[in-house]
Amino acid sequence: GNSVTQMEGPVTLSEEAFLTINCTYTATGYPSLFWYVQYPGEGLQLLLKATKADDKGSNKGFEATYRKETTSFHLEKGSVQVSDSAVYFCALKGAQKLVFGQGTRLTINP
Amino acid sequence: DTAVSQTPKYLVTQMGNDKSIKCEQNLGHDTMYWYKQDSKKFLKIMFSYNNKELIINETVPNRFSPKSPDKAHLNLHINSLELGDSAVYFCASSQQGNFEKLFFGSGTQLSVL
Numbered sequence: 292g293n294s295v296t297q298m299e300g301p302v303t304l305s306e307e308a309f310l311t312i313n314c315t316y317t318a319t320g321y322p323s324l325f326w327y328v329q330y331p332g333e334g335l336q337l338l339l340k341a342t343k344a345d346d347k348g349s350n351k352g353f354e355a356t357y358r359k360e361t362t363s364f365h366l367e368k369g370s371v372q373v374s375d376s377a378v379y380f381c382a383l384k385g386a387q388k389l390v391f392g393q394g395t396r397l398t399i400n401p
Numbered sequence: 402d403t404a405v406s407q408t409p410k411y412l413v414t415q416m417g418n419d420k421s422i423k424c425e426q427n428l429g430h431d432t433m434y435w436y437k438q439d440s441k442k443f444l445k446i447m448f449s450y451n452n453k454e455l456i457i458n459e460t461v462p463n464r465f466s467p468k469s470p471d472k473a474h475l476n477l478h479i480n481s482l483e484l485g486d487s488a489v490y491f492c493a494s495s496q497q498g499n500f501e502k503l504f505f506g507s508g509t510q511l512s513v514l
Contacts, residue, residue, distance in 0.1 A: 323501060334405060334491065334505030335444075380444060384501055388457055391436075391444035 293318045293385045295392035300378075303398045304371055312366040312395045314355075314381035323384040324348075324357055324364040329394070330377045338366075338379070373399045404428050407492045407506035414482055415514055422477045422509045424492030430504070431497050432456070433475035435467060438489040438508070450475055451497050479511075487513045 298313040316324065323342045327335040339348035341357040341364065348355050353368045364381060376399045381392040407424045414420055426433065434457075435447040449457040453469045464480045479486060492506040 325501065327503075327505075329505075332507060334493070334507045335503070336505065337502050340501065387500060388434075388446045388449065389500065389503060390446075393442035394438075394444065 293390045295381050297381050297392035297395050301396040307370045310368040310371045314364045316362050316383050325382040326366050327380040328377045371399050405504050405506040411510050413512045418482050419480045424475050426494040430494040432495050434493040435477050436491040482513045484513050
């Protein structure tokens with residue numbers, strides 16, 4: 292069945308560092324892919340998405356490219372800020388539902 | 402105004418008890434969900450309701466019973482709580498046909514002792 296696997300956390304970086312959070316998926320066909328973010332004390336919210344192979348989703352300086360060859364959708368940001376500290380969830384579109392990974396906690400130190 | 406609100410935020414209870422978690426959304430959405438974040442931190446869907454009708458019922462024990470009195474509410478009742486029910490439960494909502502974009506509550510951390 293469909294599944295999503297993310298890199299183990301937590302991830303701790305200094306401000307302005309480059310960020311990569313790995314995400315790989317297993318699915319039938321080529322489902323839409325998503326990154327959701329959960330800031331402290333809040334619910335998850337959609338960060339970005341890509342609907343087909345080679346698409347790049349982007350928002351708030353974050354990017355992720357849909358790679359069907361490697362079944363991956365890694366999240367990247369060139370220069371992180373303290374305000375990016377959150378838990379990031381990768382997800383894919385299943386039948387009438389989203390299938391999520393386990394989340395990766397990111398902490399950015401000033 | 403919180404778009405999706407769930408209560409309580411924390412719930413600590415003894416094995417064997419019955420408890421409920423409430424969820425309300427003020428976004429006018431017609432579809433609501435319950436997700437469970439398990440011990441390995443995976444977020445897995447439990448139920449979804451569209452216009453008070455059950456759409457998705459994943460492999461969840463019968464002890465879990467969702468109730469949707471109207472489109473804006475989806476409550477989760479759990480009977481005979483077990484240690485393994487300890488988890489974070491998230492409520493979410495979306496507009497039918499757009500379940501890609503979910504709006505989540507901030508979660509309820511359930512601890513069964």
